[in-house]
Amino acid sequence: MPISPLPRILLVAALLLGIAACTPPALPFARLAGLVTSRQLGEVSGLAASHAHDGVLWAINDGGNPARLYAISRRGRLLARYQIEGASNQDWEDLASFELDGRRYLLLADTGDNGGRRRGFSLHVFEEPAKLANGTLKPAWTIRARWPDGPRDCEAVAVDAAAGQVLLVSKKRVPPELFSLPLADPRGAVVEARRIGRLAGMPQVSEELRRKDPKLAALFSQVTAADIAPDRRSLAVLTYGNVLFYRRSEGEGWADATARAPEAHDIPPIPQAEALAWSAGGGGLYATGEFTPAPIFYLVPLQ
Numbered sequence: 001m002p003i004s005p006l007p008r009i010l011l012v013a014a015l016l017l018g019i020a021a022c023t024p025p026a027l028p029f030a031r032l033a034g035l036v037t038s039r040q041l042g043e044v045s046g047l048a049a050s051h052a053h054d055g056v057l058w059a060i061n062d063g064g065n066p067a068r069l070y071a072i073s074r075r076g077r078l079l080a081r082y083q084i085e086g087a088s089n090q091d092w093e094d095l096a097s098f099e100l101d102g103r104r105y106l107l108l109a110d111t112g113d114n115g116g117r118r119r120g121f122s123l124h125v126f127e128e129p130a131k132l133a134n135g136t137l138k139p140a141w142t143i144r145a146r147w148p149d150g151p152r153d154c155e156a157v158a159v160d161a162a163a164g165q166v167l168l169v170s171k172k173r174v175p176p177e178l179f180s181l182p183l184a185d186p187r188g189a190v191v192e193a194r195r196i197g198r199l200a201g202m203p204q205v206s207e208e209l210r211r212k213d214p215k216l217a218a219l220f221s222q223v224t225a226a227d228i229a230p231d232r233r234s235l236a237v238l239t240y241g242n243v244l245f246y247r248r249s250e251g252e253g254w255a256d257a258t259a260r261a262p263e264a265h266d267i268p269p270i271p272q273a274e275a276l277a278w279s280a281g282g283g284g285l286y287a288t289g290e291f292t293p294a295p296i297f298y299l300v301p302l303q
Contacts, residue, residue: 029299029300030267030268030297030298030299031297031298031299031300032268032295032296032297032298033075033076033296033297034073034074034075034076034077034295034296035075035076035293035294035295035296036059036072036076036288036292036294036295036296037292037293038072038078039292040061040068040070040078041059041061041070041078041292041294042061042065042290042291042292043062043064043065043290044059044060044061044062044274044275044288044289044290044294045060045061045062045092045093045094045112045155045274045275045290046059046060046092046093046094046095046108046109046225046274046275047059047095047225047275047276047277047287047288048095048096048097048106048227048277049097049277049278049279049280049286050071050097050104050128050280051097051098051099051104051128051280052104052128052130053071053132054280055073055074056071056072056073056074056079056132057071057072057073057277057286057296058070058071058072058095058097058106059071059072059095059275059288060089060092060095060108061089061092062091062092062093062112062274062290063089063090063091063092063093063112064089065089065092066083066089067083067084067087067088067089068081068082068083068084069081069082069084069108069126069137070082071129071132074286074296074298075296076294076296079132080129080132080134080135081134082129082134082136082137083135083136083137084108084124084126084136084137084138084139085136085137085138086138086139086142087108087110087122087124087139087142089110090110090112090122091110091111091112091113091114091118092108092109092110092112093109093110093111093112093154093155093156093157093274094108094109094111094155094156094158094225094226094275095107095108095109095275095277096109096157096158096159096227096228097128097159097277097280098159098161099161100161100183103127104127104128105125105126105127105128105140106125106126106128107123107124107125107126107157107159107166107183108123108124108125108126109121109123109154109157109168110122110123110124111154111155111157111168112154112155113151113153113154114153116151116152116153117151118151119146119147119150119151120144120145120146120147120190121144121146121147121154122142122143122144122145123142123143123145123157123166123181124139124142124143125139125140125142125143125185126140127140140185141185141186143166143181143182143183143185143186143191144186144188144189144190144191145181145190145191145192145193146190146191146192146193147179147192147193148192148193148194148195152170152171152172152173152177153170153171153172154168154169154170154171154179155171155223155224155225155274156168156169156171156223156224156225156226156237156238157169157226158226158227158228159183159228160183160228160232160254161183162232163232164182164183164184165180165181165182165183165254166180166181166182166183167180167226167228167235167254168180168181168193169199169223169226169237170223171222171223171224172222174202174221175198175199175200175202176198176199176202176223177195177197177198177199178195178196178197178198178199178254178258179193179195179196180193180196180254181193181194196253196254196255197254197255197256197258197259198258199223199237199244199246199258199262200258200259200260200261200262201244201260201261201262201264202221202244203220203221203239203241203242203244203264204220204221205217205220205221205241216240219240220239220240220241221239221240221241221242222239222240223237223238223239224238224239224240224273224274224275224276225237225238225273225274225275225276225287226238226276227276227277227278227285228278229278229282230278230280230281230282231282232248233247233248234246234247234248234301235248235254235257235258236276236278236285236301237262237276238267238274238275238276238287239267239273240267240272240273241266241267242264242265242266242267243264243265243267243276243285243287243299244262244263244264244265245262245263245264245301245302246258246260247260247262247263263301263302265301267287268287268295268297268299269295270287270288270289270291270294270295270297271289271290271291271294272289272290272291273287273288273289274289274290275287275288275289279298283300284298284299284300284301285298285299286298286299287299
């Protein structure tokens with residue numbers, strides 16, 4: 001007999017609360033913060049913390065869904081939705097929030113490419129809505145870009161506004177490649193992403209998991225999200241199996257920081273983990289995935 005949506009939500013919530021209560025704490029300490037239950041957010045692929053509204057997270061869905069931006073509470077409650085004009089959802093994969101020249105922005109990354117066919121991709125920049133009410137948004141500017149030597153699947157995009165830089169991490173290359181683009185409005189020009197390095201120290205799957213679940217093992221180390229801490233000292237990278245922290249020294253570039261082995265930790269139980277965002281204050285990160293209902297975990301890294 002099929003389970004109705006409400007009991008299904010309650011069952012999942014009870015299971016997650018049980019896991020959170022019974023699992024011994026690890027670093028980063030994972031705390032269940034909320035649960036996304038809205039059917040409008042069935043494939044969350046990107047997450048960003050609001051810098052304009054306390055306790056608010058911005059979210060997007062994966063490709064094939066309506067071109068909308070959603071505001072949710074840290075507990076997962078849907079607060080508002082915005083129809084995006086001038087940008088279709090070909091394959092939206094990440095979201096980043098940042099401040100520039102006294103204004104607050106969101107960068108939406110249309111960079112996914114499961115089939116390996118897209119030479120070009122788009123990054124749409126919006127001013128963060130001042131009010132939490134259903135409405136429409138248009139990009140303040142769009143960065144149309146291409147890869148230097150052929151298509152890549154990319155689900156991890158982060159913004160270093162102080163450096164005027166967008167970072168992109170490839171998903172399926174081993175090791176993952178790190179690319180850079182200017183954050184500034186290219187005013188209609190198509191810009192080429194520049195490869196600046198590779199991510200060192202990616203945890204590899206165990207032989208036990210290879211035997212038990214070959215499908216999961218094949219995905220384990222693939223990068224699905226990234227975000228730069230507000231203090232610009234850490235790049236957090238999410239895979240299906242881990243969350244990684246690449247620490248940056250003062251005056252050091254991200255290529256040098258990611259050339260060293262990261263601080264690596266197992267992720268909490270997130271089905272298809274694909275969204276990660278530093279909190280606005282930088283004390284921790286929120287993580288969720290493509291699932292309904294989807295747990296939101298709050299991760300506190302080792303300082």
